[in-house]
Every structure is written in structure tokens, then in C-alpha cells.
Amino acid sequence: MATFTEVEADEPEFAARVRAAFDAREHKILATLRPDGAPRASGITMQFVAGEPWLAGMPRSVKFADLRRDGRFALHSSSADSDAFIADAKLSGLAVEVTDPAERAAFATAAGVPSGSGGFELFRVELDQVVLVHLDEGRTALVIDSWRPGRGLTSARRT
Template sequence: MASFSDFETEEPELAARVRRSFDAHAHKYLATLRRDGSPRISGIEMHFVAGEPWLAGMPGSVKFTDLRRDPRFALHSGSPDPEGFDADAKLSGRATQVTDADERRSYAAAAGIPPGDMGFDLYRVDLDQAVLVALDDEKSALIVSSWRPGRGVARTRRT
């Protein structure tokens, strides 16, 4: 597992493109696992805070119930409509709930959340994969770039 900053250190250009894809849309899609192992897709507004992606939101959300039981997740950046498509991104790994008061206060301060508005669940993200799906320069093929910690980047061209 790795942090996003580890990814940026190993592959700065790819990490920047992945981050741009996530920053392009407020609404993202989070995949978690239900109690019976079936997938669940939930909307989430994920933001990078202090350079890292964090999952935060309303306490009691089923997506957070899923993550407390099984921390595996996949997060999709969202995509523009086909005529405006240039890239989208995915992150996957494990999400760990942050309950330490000092760490939550640090997150809130970095995110610009007032000290009295701490009524949210918070999860730190550890990555096992980052993927960018982008068009080539000629817009004739998809280039899938997949990074895994310690393995570097694998690229696949799909026409």
C-alpha cells in the first residue's frame, strides 16, 4: 500500500494527470462491498486535502458502514460526455477510519472546516492501484496507464 504522495514521487506526471481527472468533477463514484460481498456504488464528493485523497461524509452512510466492515474500495473520478472525453481516473486500495481527535482536527484545519463542524466520518486512503484511461494524441485509441506501488506503470493501448 502507498499514499498518493508516494505515487507522486514515483510517477509525478501520471499522478498529476490522475489528480486533474479527480479535480475536474465534484461528484465521484465510490465502490464498496456489502455484507454479502456484492458491490455497492455510492456517490461521494472526494477532495484532496494536504495532497492526499480522503473520504469524508455523513456518519451512518452505508458506504462507511461497508468500509468499516471491509476497507477495500475503488473510486472513479467521473467522466465527461464522450464528445468532451480526454481522460478519467480510478484509485483503489483500503480506507481506514480516522477516529483520533488530533488527526481529525488537522484534517479539518487543512480542509478549511470550522472547528465546530466535526460531525463527519473520515477515512484515510491507502492505494494499491491508480489508473488513468486517456485518449492518445490522435484521439484514435485509449491508453490505459496502471500504477501499483513497487511495480511502476504498465500501459495498454486499446483501439
């Protein structure tokens, strides 16, 4: 598993493009696993805080109950319509619940969460794969760039 900071250190241009894809839209899609093992897709407004992606949101959400039981996740940046498509990105790995008050307070401060805003769920992200899907320069082929810890960056083209 890796942090996004490690992705940036290994492949800075790739990491910047991934982050831009996530920053392009407020709403993302989070995939978790239900108690019976079936997938659950949920909307989430993930943001990068202090250089890392975090999963945070309202208490008692079923997506966070899923993550507490089984931390495996996939997060999709969301995509623009076909004629405006530039790129989309995906993160997958393990979400680890953050319960330490000092770490939660540091996140809240860095994220600009108002002190009286009530509780929130918080999960740190450990990455197993980071993917960027985009069109080549001529818009004639789909390019899938994938980064994994210990393997680095690979690329595949689909025409």
C-alpha cells in the same frame, strides 16, 4: 499499499494527470462491499487534502459502514461526455477509519471544515492501484496507464 505522495514521487506527470481528472468534477463514484459481498456504488465528493485523497462525509452513511467492515474500495473520478472526454481516473486499495482526534482536527483544518459543522466520517486511503484512462494524441486509441506499488507504471492501448 502506498500513499498518493509516493505515486507523485515515483511518477509526477502521471500523478498530476490523475489528480486533474479527480479535480475536474465535484462528484465521484465510490464502490464498497455490502455485508453480503455484493458491490455498492455511492456518490461522494472526495477531495485531495494536504496532497492525499481522503474519504469523508456524513455520519451513519452505509458506504462508511461498508468501509468499517471491509476497507476495500474503488473510487472513480467520473467522466465527461464522449465528445468532451479527456481522461478519467480510478483509485483502489484500502480505506482506514481515522478516529484519532488530533488527526481528525488536522484534516478538518486543512480541508476548511467549519468548527461547528457537526460530525463527519473520515477514512485515510492506502493505495493498491492508480489508473488513468485517456485517449492518445490522435484520439484513435484508448490508453490505460496503471501504477502499482513495487511495479511502477505500465501502459496498455486499445484501438
